[in-house]
Amino acid sequence: MEQERDQERSMDISLKDLSKQLEDFAKVRNWEKYHSPRNLLLAMVGEVGELSEIFQWRGEVDKGLPNWEESDKEHLGEELSDVLLYLIRLADICGIDLGDAAAKKILKNSIKYPEPKTKREFI
Numbered sequence: 001m002e003q004e005r006d007q008e009r010s011m012d013i014s015l016k017d018l019s020k021q022l023e024d025f026a027k028v029r030n031w032e033k034y035h036s037p038r039n040l041l042l043a044m045v046g047e048v049g050e051l052s053e054i055f056q057w058r059g060e061v062d063k064g065l066p067n068w069e070e071s072d073k074e075h076l077g078e079e080l081s082d083v084l085l086y087l088i089r090l091a092d093i094c095g096i097d098l099g100d101a102a103a104k105k106i107l108k109n110s111i112k113y114p115e116p117k118t119k120r121e122f123i
């Protein structure tokens with residue numbers, strides 16, 4: 001049982017896997033015609049709005065969401081996923097390798113914002 005759980009944990013799904021699943025999802029429903037770059041962008045922005053609604057009027061929220069109901073956390077996971085899935089699909093439809101682009105961007109960020117060399121700089 002514990003071994004199975006360990007195996008599950010180690011099977012991290014990749015952006016490419018998700019992208020393929022989204023492609024198949026659209027294909028079998030004949031929805032490819034709706035998945036244009038502009039439509040996907042607007043759908044993603046709509047989901048960002050739904051994500052924002054979860055935090056709206058709550059005031060500042062502690063990391064880890066310690067006082068949240070499990071159902072609210074589940075809802076948050078769903079809205080985060082909708083944003084991610086539309087983003088992945090948008091990148092795919094635009095011919096962008098999102099994993100590769102994101103890794104390159106992290107590298108670019110580290111050049112633009114170098115690590116602090118002294119303790120003083122760190123503060």
Ligand SMILES: Nc1ccn([C@H]2C[C@H](O)[C@@H](COP(=O)(O)OP(=O)(O)OP(=O)(O)O)O2)c(=O)n1
Nearest residue numbers: 022025026031034047050081082083085086089
């Ligand atoms: N043309 C579509 C419609 C939906 N989806 C997928 C991607 C999202 O993960 C999810 C979005 O579904 P809904 O539009 O039903 O949005 P919600 O799940 O947020 O439902 P609701 O807005 O009722 O809360 O379904 C998709 O790929 N292409």
